[in-house]
Amino acid sequence: MVTGESIHTPVQAGGDASASRTVLFDFDGVLFQGDAFELFIRHRYGSPIHKVLAAMTMPWWLLCGVFSRRLAERALTHIALCGLGAQGYQAAVEAFADQLVRRPRQFYRDGLIALRRHLADGDDVIIVTGCERTLVTRLLSQLGLPKLSIVASQLRPGLFGMRVHVHNVGRRKVQNLAAKGVQSWRVAYTDSFQDLPMLKQAGEAVLVNGTPKLCKRVEKALGCAVTRVAWY
Template identity: 55%
Template structure:
């Protein structure tokens, strides 16, 4: 992905943050990727069977732990280079199904770019996958802060998960300490939305809008994008 602008251009540019899943994409890209791994390999599906007691035990208490187990099985024995190649191939495939993308959101992102603003996609999706998708969409120049996997002897495993307060840590590590506008569809992004001068909720239901207003202590901006 492109490096941030240098020098005075950074301080002069308005910083605009976009979440990815649920904002630029209808749905969860990494979920689609993992689901495709199981759909294409009956062997991986069989490997889940010994994990079922653990999954059933964890599911009522932590959906995240259960999901992590499914990810680890899906990526078992998959090295870093192989994973990156698979993520890139899936990105190409996903972008071919253009109906999965929010055209209004993509148009708005490009408007911010054309206005000379600094656009950063800050997402819980995995780095190689979302980076490949943005490149296929012609947005390879957009700055990206994403989740990262880590290579192990057993294959790729979950590493830094860029959600919630971790998005603030990622932004700080990227040298970004203030932003004017932030788009999200999720309460999990309250930490990212709260510091924004203009927080915007994308396609929020009335119930979600009310919860977001309460969490932020003010009325959040709203957009209906398709």
């Protein structure tokens, strides 16, 4: 277990020169403590009108929940975004990000230190996250990291407001990286079993604040040991 600010020496991947310089970071649970987009949606439900809309549409999203929790969550997300066009959404999410970044202990200091060390070493750092792109971009910019490559979830304008267009989770992360010409990487940092496809293609898989149960589960799936770090 690596704790605090200690940073391991990355394992070099096979002969791919580009892979030897590419490092992937998940965002939520790795750099950010919690789920940033979920916090934004909860913030939207602070408005009485969205509480009323949620109550009025309860039969719909409860029915979605019968089939899939993810469908119910998406329905509630769309309700929270009702009435927001592209420009309105950008203004709302950036204002929220500007407040969020000022909260104490909202980010993992050790994670940001590790990221900045990779940048100082000349590594090609890519943020690969299920968080929505505009939100994560604003948060990183406010942290002094405005030029990072980001592969993230995306929204699109709909009839009644912004809608989920791409949910960048699980295997889709690898697919979206491949679409950008990124096929392999030296190190991948995550806190989630859902990122197993991303970890499988890494020269070194790093679990951030992983429980013993999670670490054993990931190691069994990968067939090899993972690096474990405890970040605060």
